Amino acid sequence: MAEATQSETRNLAYFEAIRLALKEELELDPTVILMGEDIRYSIFGPTRDLHLEVDERRVLDTPITESAFVGAAVGAAMTGLRPVVEIMFADFITVCMDQIINQAAKIRFMTGGQVKVPLVVRAPGGYLNSSAAQHSQSLEALFMHVPGLKICLPSNPVDAKGLLKSAIRDDDPVLFFEHKALYFSSDDVPLDPQFTVPLGQAAVVREGSDVTVFAVSGMVSSALSAANSLAREGIEVEVIDPRTLVPLDKPTLLDSVRKTGRLVTVEEGCLTGGVGAEISALVTSEAWDDLKGPVVRVASRDQPIPFSPVLEAACAPTTQDIAGAVRKCLGKA
Amino acid sequence: MAEATQSETRNLAYFEAIRLALKEELELDPTVILMGEDIRYSIFGPTRDLHLEVDERRVLDTPITESAFVGAAVGAAMTGLRPVVEIMFADFITVCMDQIINQAAKIRFMTGGQVKVPLVVRAPGGYLNSSAAQHSQSLEALFMHVPGLKICLPSNPVDAKGLLKSAIRDDDPVLFFEHKALYFSSDDVPLDPQFTVPLGQAAVVREGSDVTVFAVSGMVSSALSAANSLAREGIEVEVIDPRTLVPLDKPTLLDSVRKTGRLVTVEEGCLTGGVGAEISALVTSEAWDDLKGPVVRVASRDQPIPFSPVLEAACAPTTQDIAGAVRKCLGKA
Amino acid sequence: MTELTNELVLRMYRTMYTIRKFEETVSERAGMAMIPGFMIHLYVGQEAVATGVCAALREDDYMVSTHRGHGHLIAKGAAPDRMMAELQGKETGYCRGRGGSMHITSVEVGGLGANGIVGAGLVIAPGAALSAKLRGTDQVTVCFFGDGASNQGTFHEGLNLASLWKLPVVFVCENNGYGFSTPQDKHQPIDRISKRAASYDMPGITVDGNDVLEVYLAACWAVERARKGEGPTLIEAVTLRWHGHYEDDDDEYRSAEEKAEFPKHCPIERLERDCIERGWASTSQLERIRSEVDKEIEKACEFADESPEPSPDEDPALIFSGGDR
Amino acid sequence: MTELTNELVLRMYRTMYTIRKFEETVSERAGMAMIPGFMIHLYVGQEAVATGVCAALREDDYMVSTHRGHGHLIAKGAAPDRMMAELQGKETGYCRGRGGSMHITSVEVGGLGANGIVGAGLVIAPGAALSAKLRGTDQVTVCFFGDGASNQGTFHEGLNLASLWKLPVVFVCENNGYGFSTPQDKHQPIDRISKRAASYDMPGITVDGNDVLEVYLAACWAVERARKGEGPTLIEAVTLRWHGHYEDDDDEYRSAEEKAEFPKHCPIERLERDCIERGWASTSQLERIRSEVDKEIEKACEFADESPEPSPDEDPALIFSGGDR
Numbered sequence A, B: 001m002a003e004a005t006q007s008e009t010r011n012l013a014y015f016e017a018i019r020l021a022l023k024e025e026l027e028l029d030p031t032v033i034l035m036g037e038d039i040r041y042s043i044f045g046p047t048r049d050l051h052l053e054v055d056e057r058r059v060l061d062t063p064i065t066e067s068a069f070v071g072a073a074v075g076a077a078m079t080g081l082r083p084v085v086e087i088m089f090a091d092f093i094t095v096c097m098d099q100i101i102n103q104a105a106k107i108r109f110m111t112g113g114q115v116k117v118p119l120v121v122r123a124p125g126g127y128l129n130s131s132a133a134q135h136s137q138s139l140e141a142l143f144m145h146v147p148g149l150k151i152c153l154p155s156n157p158v159d160a161k162g163l164l165k166s167a168i169r170d171d172d173p174v175l176f177f178e179h180k181a182l183y184f185s186s187d188d189v190p191l192d193p194q195f196t197v198p199l200g201q202a203a204v205v206r207e208g209s210d211v212t213v214f215a216v217s218g219m220v221s222s223a224l225s226a227a228n229s230l231a232r233e234g235i236e237v238e239v240i241d242p243r244t245l246v247p248l249d250k251p252t253l254l255d256s257v258r259k260t261g262r263l264v265t266v267e268e269g270c271l272t273g274g275v276g277a278e279i280s281a282l283v284t285s286e287a288w289d290d291l292k293g294p295v296v297r298v299a300s301r302d303q304p305i306p307f308s309p310v311l312e313a314a315c316a317p318t319t320q321d322i323a324g325a326v327r328k329c330l331g332k333a
Numbered sequence C, D: 001m002t003e004l005t006n007e008l009v010l011r012m013y014r015t016m017y018t019i020r021k022f023e024e025t026v027s028e029r030a031g032m033a034m035i036p037g038f039m040i041h042l043y044v045g046q047e048a049v050a051t052g053v054c055a056a057l058r059e060d061d062y063m064v065s066t067h068r069g070h071g072h073l074i075a076k077g078a079a080p081d082r083m084m085a086e087l088q089g090k091e092t093g094y095c096r097g098r099g100g101s102m103h104i105t106s107v108e109v110g111g112l113g114a115n116g117i118v119g120a121g122l123v124i125a126p127g128a129a130l131s132a133k134l135r136g137t138d139q140v141t142v143c144f145f146g147d148g149a150s151n152q153g154t155f156h157e158g159l160n161l162a163s164l165w166k167l168p169v170v171f172v173c174e175n176n177g178y179g180f181s182t183p184q185d186k187h188q189p190i191d192r193i194s195k196r197a198a199s200y201d202m203p204g205i206t207v208d209g210n211d212v213l214e215v216y217l218a219a220c221w222a223v224e225r226a227r228k229g230e231g232p233t234l235i236e237a238v239t240l241r242w243h244g245h246y247e248d249d250d251d252e253y254r255s256a257e258e259k260a261e262f263p264k265h266c267p268i269e270r271l272e273r274d275c276i277e278r279g280w281a282s283t284s285q286l287e288r289i290r291s292e293v294d295k296e297i298e299k300a301c302e303f304a305d306e307s308p309e310p311s312p313d314e315d316p317a318l319i320f321s322g323g324d325r
């Protein structure tokens, strides 16, 4: 929680922390603009009526045309603005994938560095109350495979504020995945407009000596719950929240694994080809000699996400799954 | 090379083998249709003038609207046809990602099994002669992370024919990634219209006892070259071509790794979050006790693909890179 | 088919009232947390559109729906009991509880899916139509979508393809004046969406979407054109969305005055008046229909309530045919 | 700016001829395998469009290009030497050899990129225009695209957004009658693409894209509208693509007779005739321009040939600012 220069904080919900970051950056930098569908109304709250508090020309409701406004954000970013666009649900990012994969991610490179593309794409992902197959996905793993994109996954209000500010100030395209189920979680958030959380710096959110758990986004709190219950069994879990997947804080992760010798990865996206696959491959290759057993991955089942609450619960990773994975990792399953 | 019932073969180029598969299936099954941009002209040849040889109403040139014709293919597949669509370059699949990720892959599930979506998306990927950042990508890893999609990557003319026929006859959506640089490679291809290569069956294309190399698509021949040169150093490499990533032939892969104790993965897509990440994570977890060292991954550099031949060559994985990875895997680097 | 018989008019009345009753029941049950999920988009106020259009269709015709799909599906002939079961996530639901409100469909009545992606159906529909054409049937495909969806790229691509290939599609734009919180004049620079048909050399007409008879007549004309191989039509039906965008929506972006106007345009009351005035039915006949429907919906609720939840062990054959992988 | 001075006409002549000479040289060099890649889309025959449009622009205006981008970039003021170096993959190229033909651009002259994705620019352009508007400049953005691209969803979405927000964009559709091998009547059900402007309440006009003066006058009008804040315009410029779709294309889908017609519509010869007839320039003046250009292109080739290849160690700062990761 780096450059905090003032110590004042306020208890804010995750959605309010995001709102504050947006408001501050809109005020600090006249090139920051917001675009998205119904953002002035704001289904999850972060931008509700924000246009009334800032230069309203820079908070733009768009037609339902993800390709158009994300494409426009690319064009604006190439010509001096810092657009922050919202995809109402992360699942809809498939509709403007070309703008992200073939344009935003590659333009800096393809122009030989003639332009930068300082663009933030905010998109809420994750499970929330039977949102079903097209409104529940966690798609961050797809974008880890696209060079040129940075990826943030704030797991709490403080990081939400600090990472978003860094993302907006960053000169590269950043995908900023919020979590629908976290919007109403709250915490004491620094009010200093210069407070940021740098990209590429993981947080060790719980120290422990037996197993490292690498958990992203909404799974950080589940990992902590699992860790707390495992502590009662005498198992000390170290929980790492990467906060950004690109850039990835390898040193923090590797140091932890070198200490514990064991790694469990936890994410809400599905298992195959997920974040855990990359983390597992990376850690296994770089910390082979320190590993006491194979990395265990916890993730959603490899299937479309079901509507039925019963099926949804069975598909999603749970605290119990994490605890089970830790025990398995320790050979206690 | 399963159900071949007749032994007659003909020396065909990869593009001709694909053409033959399409022609046979169009003739055998009146519900098979082809759609794509300029497919009657056919930039790489597989469908050039094919409409003159079959029911021409079923070989359709489309406007440049990937969302429309892939979406239409989904609608057609739900209502009794077996569409085979071509994306001219695999890179353009980003333009119709929603049709693939949120529709084709999920419809069977979301309807509770009321419909099937027997759809094949043919798309040539891979490096070919300075095609640059938007015409060179190998994007198969993205789709491994999307439950509901099958993925074929034929590395030679025989598999191209046999897998394509299986893909067309399959009741699920299949992404069929051809390789631009393989179109003119040739081999003796079975002429039997009932010859197929089943999905989910890997090929051990070279046996060896020291290291397993898992190589996909265009990298299979590079892996074989590397294996041949390593043989002169006394290193015996087993080369496995998965042929399909989903379904994945885990038994063949794991058996091989259990035998050699070592694994190198090779692909043309970029490293982070690539196919090798999943294969590494999977094998490490399932064959931990048999592994003598960490899996080594060979892939493209994590960057947009450059135009300059010098830079392109430096970005792409080479036979030398594979040989180096094998030596590294054996602790000889 | 175009002829307005008593029987047809009463059938449409029954359909509209079934939709209304179903949706109001869903709204109630959603309020009581009996329906999982928070994105439940109701069709109240728009009943005349689905009803008029689907009355012009045959059972084997196809219908491509949207996130606001309950009304379309009822109009196409689906059973309220299996629909309610689906909304409640039960194994007896049309989609075995896997889909829910946003993905509800009954393929046996020609439904090709509600859809959680705005605009997605606009490219699926031409494919179903192409399929019918190539299989040599004369099935027609109807594609519903909203004013908001009419800006998506898929609108342009779908209409271009359908017209180019003269496919049997009827595109029905339900212009309720809003895409979620965004009024039409803030999402597109034109008033009449039917005007866009000219970009595809396609006929485009605007009808009063609160008048089921007008909708029906327009649909008959478009369906007949499609069935005869004369290509697609764009129908814009102007209507009103009475509820919030979805049930949890506080709908603060619309004023109380604006909302107070809605009931004045009630498509059901309008047909009631027409029935009486034109002698198609008596008040008591209509009353009888309503009470029959009330009972049907009550039974649908019982069916849903008593149905089992799906087993938590997912059926692998729902993911891949034969349960591969 | 609309006035046709001698100087302006000669400048346009020089630009057109520069494009022609550059492209013919590229074609030759591609034939000799001096240019990497096989997807080299040349602008021969279409010179009047880029030239007429860009003559109506200021240097600080933006220009969004396509896969067929050399002509656009020359017309916007880029230097042939750095362009040729780029096409040859050299470090001195505008994109340091990373882009090549399909991604060639010079940001200093306002180029926002050629693009390998058909239709991609149609949504990027409104963003550049929005940027100018919000930054309070009066810069205009021109967006080139083909007849084939006019069916992509991005066309619809981009024009809708630009008109809704009254953005300073000029959309220029280069209708050369083909999207690759597909003739216009096989890819869209309409003749005049300018007609589509009505879907966005935007003026749409069709001009003879082989007549640089007609293109120029139309562009001046549209640019002025944009600059004054009156919103976007769609200009359809009808022209011809003389070469194959790309240099390796055997172009068998067009008959010899069809191709034999192309030179009759040569935009350069046409301007030559106009110059003589209307007394803007003499034959020898035009000859002088041509020989100056010939020399410039020769020098560009020398520059490209003598320039170094990029170092194989990729510069990490081209992937991420500061070379992160």
Ligand SMILES: Cc1ncc(C[n+]2csc(CCOP(=O)(O)OP(=O)(O)O)c2C)c(N)n1
Pocket (backbone or CB within 6 Å): A037, A064, A066, A088, A092, A095, C041, C067, C068, C116, C117, C118, C119, C145, C146, C147, C148, C149, C150, C174, C176, C178, C179, C180, C241, C245
């Ligand atoms: C691609 C996509 N973008 C955004 C949304 C979120 N969303 C769902 S419905 C809706 C409004 C749709 O408006 P309209 O098409 O007019 O249909 P209506 O809701 O009025 O029936 C929005 C923005 C979505 N589901 N899909």
Ligand SMILES: Cc1ncc(C[n+]2csc(CCOP(=O)(O)OP(=O)(O)O)c2C)c(N)n1
Pocket (backbone or CB within 6 Å): B037, B064, B066, B088, B092, B095, D041, D067, D068, D116, D117, D118, D119, D145, D146, D147, D148, D149, D150, D174, D176, D178, D179, D180, D241, D245
């Ligand atoms: C999304 C996408 N689809 C297909 C292609 C392949 N392609 C490149 S240019 C082209 C034809 C474009 O036609 P048009 O827009 O008329 O431009 P022209 O080539 O005539 O200048 C095609 C099909 C592509 N590059 N991108």
Ligand SMILES: [Mg+2]
Pocket (backbone or CB within 6 Å): C146, C147, C148, C174, C175, C176, C177, C178, C179, C180
């Ligand atoms: Mg609407």
Ligand SMILES: [Mg+2]
Pocket (backbone or CB within 6 Å): D146, D147, D148, D174, D175, D176, D177, D178, D179, D180
């Ligand atoms: Mg063209």
